[in-house]
Amino acid sequence: MQFPADIPGLQPPQECFQTAVSAPVQQHMVMGNLPPYNGPIDVVPLIDSQTAQLLGSLPGVTIRQKGSWGEALTGGICEVRNRYTLHAGASREALDNPPIMSAKENSSDCMRCCCAPNHNVFVEFRLSEDPDDTTAPIAMTFEREGLFGKCPCCCTCAECCLDSMAMHAGQIMAGPDSAGKLADRSRVFGTAKQALQRCSCTPTIEVFDGPEAAKGNVPHSVIHGPFIFGGCLEACIDTSFPVSRPPGRKIGDMAQIQKLKPRNFGELCTECFQDADRYYVEFRDPSLTPQQKANLIGALLLTDFMFFELDNGMCSCRNKKLTITLFLCYCCGCLCPCQIVFQSDS
Numbered sequence: 123m124q125f126p127a128d129i130p131g132l133q134p135p136q137e138c139f140q141t142a143v144s145a146p147v148q149q150h151m152v153m154g155n156l157p158p159y160n161g162p163i164d165v166v167p168l169i170d171s172q173t174a175q176l177l178g179s180l181p182g183v184t185i186r187q188k189g190s191w192g193e194a195l196t197g198g199i200c201e202v203r204n205r206y207t208l209h210a211g212a213s214r215e216a217l218d219n220p221p222i223m224s225a226k227e228n229s230s231d232c233m234r235c236c237c238a239p240n241h242n243v244f245v246e247f248r249l250s251e252d253p254d255d256t257t258a259p260i261a262m263t264f265e266r267e268g269l270f271g272k273c274p275c276c277c278t279c280a281e282c283c284l285d286s287m288a289m290h291a292g293q294i295m296a297g298p299d300s301a302g303k304l305a306d307r308s309r310v311f312g313t314a315k316q317a318l319q320r321c322s323c324t325p326t327i328e329v330f331d332g333p334e335a336a337k338g339n340v341p342h343s344v345i346h347g348p349f350i351f352g353g354c355l356e357a358c359i360d361t362s363f364p365v366s367r368p369p370g371r372k373i374g375d376m377a378q379i380q381k382l383k384p385r386n387f388g389e390l391c392t393e394c395f396q397d398a399d400r401y402y403v404e405f406r407d408p409s410l411t412p413q414q415k416a417n418l419i420g421a422l423l424l425t426d427f428m429f430f431e432l433d434n435g436m437c438s439c440r441n442k443k444l445t446i447t448l449f450l451c452y453c454c455g456c457l458c459p460c461q462i463v464f465q466s467d468s
Contacts, residue, residue: 170291187426208222245263287420289313329417353435394437445462
């Protein structure tokens with residue numbers, strides 16, 4: 123199996139990207155425990171061979187978002203960069219395994235504190251256990267355009283209101299404020315975009331191979347979410363986002379994205395006051411290629427930013443009012459909270 127990074131004399135076609143193909147990686151604890159990958163390969167492979175070998179061998183990935191007490195103590199005013207660890211397998215028990223990869227948000231402080239979760243953001247994935255390890259090479263980068271370029275928090279009645287993301291092979295050398303404005307898309311191996319829905323109560327995200335705007339590109343899978351989710355409800359049940367292959371799809375035949383409820387009281391307290399969620403994506407279709415699996419990991423992060431990154435999502439105390447959010451309802455792209463409000467004099 124040959125990848126572009128392995129072919130002698132082939133150089134990346136643009137100066138904005140830097141691929142992770144030559145620097146050493148800290149994968150001894152993982153690569154030695156995974157079977158050799160001899161499955162489907164991508165038609166146009168862009169990610170490096172080691173990342174492709176790792177992702178191709180996995181039946182699923184469980185992601186832990188690491189919380190921050192600084193963010194919790196300030197009620198979300200001091201918004202910190204999200205950090206993630208990725209674990210082999212699609213289950214709660216996978217979180218007990220050592221990480222196989224890590225990821226860290228790259229965004230401007232001003233826009234993150236003022237506009238989160240609807241801000242411009244890159245998330246850089248490294249072949250390292252520690253999200254703060256900057257010595258490990260960046261294998262791929264998640265890109266999401268936020269406010270001022272579009273209105274991702276509005277109803278899905280126009281193209282400018284649709285949330286989306288793109289997955290790039292290697293590192294994007296430009297700053298995060300350039301999200302959505304990069305001229306060179308030649309290293310985009312996958313995209314996901316909110317479906318245009320003028321009257322729908324089902325969150326729908328279309329997943330594409332390569333750039334979404336490519337001529338004749340049709341979605342290879344569709345993600346459907348529930349009508350109600352979030353708030354206190356996410357402390358009681360797991361939230362499912364089945365991934366299906368159109369047309370004539372069988373719900374969840376390609377993959378399953380799951381937001382996990384807290385396992386114990388400690389995790390519940392952490393989720394109440396911090397952005398510290400846990401997800402997994404189970405790859406069910408054996409024909410999925412390494413880049414398609416990486417793209418579904420990016421789609422998982424997109425659902426997190428869209429639906430579960432609200433500060434104080436379960437409860438908040440402001441202006442002498444205690445607000446408990448029971449759940450959120452999805453209606454045409456808008457999130458409508460069902461809340462109980464206690465006044466200080468009641």
